[in-house]
Amino acid sequence: MPNTQMSVKLISKPQNILKTVYTACRTCYSELLPQEIFENAQDEEKMLKLITRVISSGHYSTIEHVQLSFAISNVSRACTHQLVRHRHMSFSQKSQRYVKEKGDFDYIIPQEIASNSVLKEKFEKHMSDVANLYQDFVSAGIKAEDARAILPNATSSSLVASLNLRELIHLANLRLCTRAQFEIRMLIKKMCDEVIKEEPWLKAHLVPKCERLGYCDEDKSCGRMPQR
Numbered sequence: 559m560p561n562t563q564m565s566v567k568l569i570s571k572p573q574n575i576l577k578t579v580y581t582a583c584r585t586c587y588s589e590l591l592p593q594e595i596f597e598n599a600q601d602e603e604k605m606l607k608l609i610t611r612v613i614s615s616g617h618y619s620t621i622e623h624v625q626l627s628f629a630i631s632n633v634s635r636a637c638t639h640q641l642v643r644h645r646h647m648s649f650s651q652k653s654q655r656y657v658k659e660k661g662d663f664d665y666i667i668p669q670e671i672a673s674n675s676v677l678k679e680k681f682e683k684h685m686s687d688v689a690n691l692y693q694d695f696v697s698a699g700i701k702a703e704d705a706r707a708i709l710p711n712a713t714s715s716s717l718v719a720s721l722n723l724r725e726l727i728h729l730a731n732l733r734l735c736t737r738a739q740f741e742i743r744m745l746i747k748k749m750c751d752e753v754i755k756e757e758p759w760l761k762a763h764l765v766p767k768c769e770r771l772g773y774c775d776e777d778k779s780c781g782r783m784p785q786r
C-alpha cells in the first residue's frame with residue numbers, strides 16, 4: 559500500500575545539551591575544572607557566544623559529546639540506503655530477512671510520480687504485481703531473505719538511528735541542500751526540527767552547507783546563494 563506518512567521522533571537526548579557543549583568548549587581555555595564550569599554555567603547568552611565562536615573555528619570535538627537517537631518510519635529503502643552511507647551513525651533497521659512482507663507491502667511513491675495521476679497508477683500497478691510475485695515465492699517455500707530480492711527501492715522501512723551532534727550538523731549541511739533527493743531532505747529536515755523543538759539554539763547550526771559557507775559549492779546551484 560502507498561504510504562506517505564514519514565514519521566520521525568527524537569527518542570533519546572542528553573539533559574543539559576547547551577551546558578554540556580559549553581563545558582566542553584570552555585574546558586579547553588579555562589583554568590577551572592570542567593565540573594566547576596558546568597556547575598557555574600548560567601548565562602545562556604555567554605554560553606551561546608562561546609559555542610558559536612568555537613564551532614565556527616572548526617573545533618568540532620566539542621559537539622561530539624551529545625548523542626541523539628531517532629525512531630524513523632515509513633521511509634523508502636532508497637532513502638535508508640542514502641542514510642546508511644553516513645559512517646558516524648548507528649543503525650538498527652527492520653530486517654527483510656526476519657520480517658516477511660504481508661499482502662500488499664507498504665511502499666513510498668516519489669513525490670514527482672505521485673503528482674502525475676497516470677504515472678502514479680502505473681507505479682501502483684507495478685507494486686501490486688511485485689507483491690503478488692513475492693507472495694508466490696513465499697508460498698512456494700522461498701525464504702523471505704531470498705524472496706526480498708524482487709522488492710523495489712520504494713519498499714517502506716523503519717529504523718532507529720543514532721548519531722552525535724557533530725554528525726547531525728554534517729548531515730544537515732549535506733542533505734538539506736536542494737541537490738539532495740527530496741525524500742532524504744524531508745527526513746533530515748524532520749530530524750533537525752525534532753531537535754530544534756527541544757533546543758532552539760541549534761537552529762543556527764542545522765542548516766544547508768551554503769548557509770555555513772556563505773556561498774554555493776555545487777556545480778548545479780539552486781540560486782539561493784552566489785556560486786563559489
Ligand SMILES: Cc1cc2nc3c(=O)[nH]c(=O)nc-3n(C[C@H](O)[C@H](O)[C@H](O)COP(=O)(O)OP(=O)(O)OC[C@H]3O[C@@H](n4cnc5c(N)ncnc54)[C@H](O)[C@@H]3O)c2cc1C
Nearest residue numbers: 640643644645646647725728729732733735736737738739
Ligand atoms: C547530493 C548528494 C549526491 C550524492 N551522490 C552520490 C553518488 O552518486 N554515488 C555515491 O556513491 N554516493 C553519493 N553520495 C554520497 C556521498 O558520496 C557520501 O558517501 C555521503 O554523503 C556521506 O558523506 P560523508 O562521507 O561526508 O559523511 P560521513 O560518512 O557521515 O562522514 C562524515 C565526515 O567524516 C569524515 N570521514 C568519514 N569517513 C572517513 C574516511 N574513511 N576517511 C576520511 N574521512 C572520513 C569525512 O570528513 C566526512 O565528511 C551523494 C551525496 C549527496 C549529499
